[in-house]
Amino acid sequence: MQILYENILLLFQDGGWQRIVMWLIGALLIYLAIKKDMEPTLLLPMGFGAIIVNIPAIYDGALSTLFRAGISNELFPLILFIGIGAMIDFGPILSNPKLMIFGAAAQFGIFLTFSLASMFFTLPEAASIGIIGAADGPTAIVVAQKLLGDASTITGAIMVAAYSYMALVPVIQPPIIKLLTTKKERLIRMPYKAKSVSKTTRILFPIIITIVAGLVAPESIDLLGFLMFGNLIRECGVLNSLSETAQKVLANLITIFLGITVATQMTADKFLQPATLLILGLGLVAFIFDTVGGVLFAKFLNLFSKTKINPMIGAAGISAFPMAGRVVHKMGLKEDPQNFLLMHSIGVNVSGQIASVIAGGLILSFMSGFVA
Amino acid sequence: MKNIFKIILLTVAFVMLLSAFSTLAVAATDADPEAATEATTEESKKDGVDRFYTDEEGNHILVLEDGKEYVVNAEERATEEIEGSKIVAIKFDASNLGTSLTYMWQGMLCIFIVIAVIILSVVVMNFLSDKAEERKKLHESEENN
Numbered sequence: 001m002q003i004l005y006e007n008i009l010l011l012f013q014d015g016g017w018q019r020i021v022m023w024l025i026g027a028l029l030i031y032l033a034i035k036k037d038m039e040p041t042l043l044l045p046m047g048f049g050a051i052i053v054n055i056p057a058i059y060d061g062a063l064s065t066l067f068r069a070g071i072s073n074e075l076f077p078l079i080l081f082i083g084i085g086a087m088i089d090f091g092p093i094l095s096n097p098k099l100m101i102f103g104a105a106a107q108f109g110i111f112l113t114f115s116l117a118s119m120f121f122t123l124p125e126a127a128s129i130g131i132i133g134a135a136d137g138p139t140a141i142v143v144a145q146k147l148l149g150d151a152s153t154i155t156g157a158i159m160v161a162a163y164s165y166m167a168l169v170p171v172i173q174p175p176i177i178k179l180l181t182t183k184k185e186r187l188i189r190m191p192y193k194a195k196s197v198s199k200t201t202r203i204l205f206p207i208i209i210t211i212v213a214g215l216v217a218p219e220s221i222d223l224l225g226f227l228m229f230g231n232l233i234r235e236c237g238v239l240n241s242l243s244e245t246a247q248k249v250l251a252n253l254i255t256i257f258l259g260i261t262v263a264t265q266m267t268a269d270k271f272l273q274p275a276t277l278l279i280l281g282l283g284l285v286a287f288i289f290d291t292v293g294g295v296l297f298a299k300f301l302n303l304f305s306k307t308k309i310n311p312m313i314g315a316a317g318i319s320a321f322p323m324a325g326r327v328v329h330k331m332g333l334k335e336d337p338q339n340f341l342l343m344h345s346i347g348v349n350v351s352g353q354i355a356s357v358i359a360g361g362l363i364l365s366f367m368s369g370f371v372a
Numbered sequence: 373m374k375n376i377f378k379i380i381l382l383t384v385a386f387v388m389l390l391s392a393f394s395t396l397a398v399a400a401t402d403a404d405p406e407a408a409t410e411a412t413t414e415e416s417k418k419d420g421v422d423r424f425y426t427d428e429e430g431n432h433i434l435v436l437e438d439g440k441e442y443v444v445n446a447e448e449r450a451t452e453e454i455e456g457s458k459i460v461a462i463k464f465d466a467s468n469l470g471t472s473l474t475y476m477w478q479g480m481l482c483i484f485i486v487i488a489v490i491i492l493s494v495v496v497m498n499f500l501s502d503k504a505e506e507r508k509k510l511h512e513s514e515e516n517n
Binding site for chain 2: 093094097098100101103104105107108110111112114115117118119120121122123126197198200201204205208209212213216217274275278351354355358359362363366
């Protein structure tokens with residue numbers, strides 16, 4: 001009979017109340033996923049996983065096995081990138097490659113947050129917190145795992161911050177954009193001239209990008225290589241079934257495992273720390289200054305450019321695809337119902353995906369002496 | 373100009389808030405690993421009792437007279453046992469700021485350079501592809517004629 005209540009008694013012993021707090025946090029994530037539709041593909045498994053790992057007397061179960069199989073060695077996020085690459089259409093930036101520069105500018109928040117976080121954490125931890133600004137879950141997981149390893153106490157907080165703020169982009173970005181731009185700037189029209197992109201270019205693009213980025217930032221070759229491999233499967237035209245599998249079945253399968261497995265880092269002793277609140281705050285700073293970097297860069301270019309750029313599209317350089325692009329497009333329509341910024345903003349958004357992965361690789365290169 | 377001024381003010385206010393938060397976090401835990409280490413060494417020497425040991429994970433553990441255990445690491449952080457739970461204090465330390473700011477400007481510069489190279493590659497690809505298309509059309513029109 002003792003076995004029926006001995007685990008329940010553990011709730012009233014050391015750290016028991018903290019487990020209950022983590023259950024509530026898990027329930028909150030599930031609520032946000034279902035009721036508020038905030039990144040449900042990840043917040044729901046993470047919330048449920050947080051509840052499981054905080055049940056007393058759970059030691060080395062299936063979640064730990066999955067963690068070692070897919071997160072410790074960064075396998076799950078890399079495989080997910082194949083699916084993401086297969087979903088992305090690089091056509092908008094191939095027809096107007098200059099837009100890619102805004103994707104670069106919008107990674108400013110990563111490095112600024114890295115600098116701020118370095119005043120409170122060690123350099124590898126600060127780098128892992130800064131990469132929240134990449135607005136890309138797999139990149140954040142890979143960088144955090146490589147720099148911090150399995151014993152880290154802050155990985156759970158980093159994951160929650162990354163995915164929560166990605167879902168909050170429609171809430172975070174508009175007020176920042178409005179603060180940084182004038183009405184006149186928001187009304188700038190950017191006519192879109194559709195330009196066809198040849199199949200050859202679409203096939204060569206992922207190959208060339210992988211070589212270029214691999215030579216400059218070899219640490220990014222895992223992330224970028226898998227992303228571009230997925231894109232090559234899509235664009236080659238002879239692997240339609242593989243492309244469809246990567247986009248749907250593979251991506252969904254890995255997302256399920258990723259979400260629930262990342263939650264193994266959300267044990268009470270690791271998550272309920274003052275550092276968690278600071279990380280959540282710094283994550284917000286990262287997203288804000290990504291937006292600031294993109295918008296201010298566009299305004300800077302307008303000083304020299306004859307054809308004015310609507311500075312709002314700079315904000316789409318954040319890697320939260322396709323939300324950031326849609327947010328900018330909606331803001332443009334709100335100001336002027338005839339101003340269609342979608343193709344420009346989606347192009348910038350896509351380039352932000354590439355730039356964020358390169359930023360992750362650069363962070364790993366800088367921190368190469370600290371790799372766990 | 374007004375907007376930029378607002379942004380600067382907000383940024384400064386936020387950084388000050390973060391600093392204040394970390395100072396409060398350190399004060400709340402009231403952990404001073406260096407003083408604890410000194411006290412330990414003297415205590416150990418005084419009565420010959422080994423109150424400083426290393427556990428299996430390589431953490432240095434300090435045991436004080438009241439039985440409380442401190443984990444003292446070489447890093448800036450210190451932990452304190454409170455009713456069986458560990459709270460990790462956040463210590464404000466600007467010694468890494470110079471290094472991280474260097475990485476910041478280097479990182480941004482590198483990203484811009486890489487993206488510029490990628491843009492150049494795409495422009496060249498588009499140019500060559502357009503040329504190939506033109507030649508193909510010219511060749512086809514010549515064949516038709």
